Amino acid sequence: xxxxxxxxGNTIDVNEEGFMTDFTQWNTQIGEALAAExxxxxxxxxxxxxxxxxxxxxxxxxxxIRKIGKSGVVDIKEFYTLFPNAPLKTATKIAGIPKPVSCx
Amino acid sequence: MEDQGQVxxxxxxxxxxxxxxxxxxxxxxxGARMEGIQAEIFFTFFGLEAIHQKKxxxxxxxxxxxxxxxxxxxxxxxxxxxxxxxxxMKKEMEKLDMPPVREFLEILSASGVKMWACKLAMDMFxxxxxxxxPELDGVLTVGDFYKQGSGVGTHMLFI
Numbered sequence: 484x485x486x487x488x489x490x491x492g493n494t495i496d497v498n499e500e501g502f503m504t505d506f507t508q509w510n511t512q513i514g515e516a517l518a519a520e521x522x523x524x525x526x527x528x529x530x531x532x533x534x535x536x537x538x539x540x541x542x543x544x545x546x547x548i549r550k551i552g553k554s555g556v557v558d559i560k561e562f563y564t565l566f567p568n569a570p571l572k573t574a575t576k577i578a579g580i581p582k583p584v585s586c587x
Numbered sequence: 588m589e590d591q592g593q594v595x596x597x598x599x600x601x602x603x604x605x606x607x608x609x610x611x612x613x614x615x616x617x618g619a620r621m622e623g624i625q626a627e628i629f630f631t632f633f634g635l636e637a638i639h640q641k642k643x644x645x646x647x648x649x650x651x652x653x654x655x656x657x658x659x660x661x662x663x664x665x666x667x668x669x670x671x672x673x674x675x676m677k678k679e680m681e682k683l684d685m686p687p688v689r690e691f692l693e694i695l696s697a698s699g700v701k702m703w704a705c706k707l708a709m710d711m712f713x714x715x716x717x718x719x720x721p722e723l724d725g726v727l728t729v730g731d732f733y734k735q736g737s738g739v740g741t742h743m744l745f746i
Contacts, residue, residue, distance in 0.1 A: 545684075549686050552694060558697065559694055560697040563620075563697070563698055569623035572621070572622070586614055587614060587617060587686075
């Protein structure tokens with residue numbers, strides 16, 4: 484089910500888990516606001532990871548923890564520090580892309 | 588209810604070292620961390636081989652006594668069959684982006700999974716702590732392990 488959500492003066496489409504369903508609606512202010520909802524204040528390092536994730540998504544590369552660890556952008560330990568509590572889920576939510584379906 | 592039945596922590600006991608069991612354990616532990624759930628693994632009996640420096644890269648799947656292999660038991664026992672089946676499974680897993688055992692252990696450790704070795708089993712196999720992976724968090728008794736699992740929302744799983 485897709486719902487409308489008001490965020491920093493924009494209306495975005497989200498699913499029942501709060502993931503955006505239309506990436507074209509995404510911008511950095513929205514990313515910042517989604518991060519704040521997940522108790523994360525964005526730093527340049529956070530943005531570096533988000534940009535990497537968005538690039539992989541645009542290239543249709545399925546995301547996994549292992550891939551993140553090999554990205555050269557961030558190691559797994561730091562990834563968990565930047566996005567504590569379900570890092571891949573939280574990071575993809577902030578990035579405005581669908582939740583990864585990988586089990587690893 | 589304060590916790591609303593949420594899973595907060597998975598305590599997984601790994602007692603076997605056949606590859607399919609080891610991977611089941613690792614995927615469950617890693618999957619828990621990915622969902623923001625704490626995870627700890629207690630390696631006991633043959634499960635210790637999955638963290639034994641000299642053995643962890645040589646784990647096999649079981650071709651004998653495993654009806655799901657759909658292979659006659661006699662055939663499964665022939666020399667080389669287990670190794671062949673293992674090689675085939677490893678190839679399939681690589682396609683799914685499943686890391687090899689050592690890399691998986693590193694991922695688990697970096698993800699904050701606590702890993703414990705069973706004291707009794709170590710004594711039984713005459714293993715010393717230096718035989719095991721450096722990522723190990725320590726050697727515990729069963730009692731210590733239960734203490735680790737205390738708290739609301741903890742689930743225990745025996746593999």
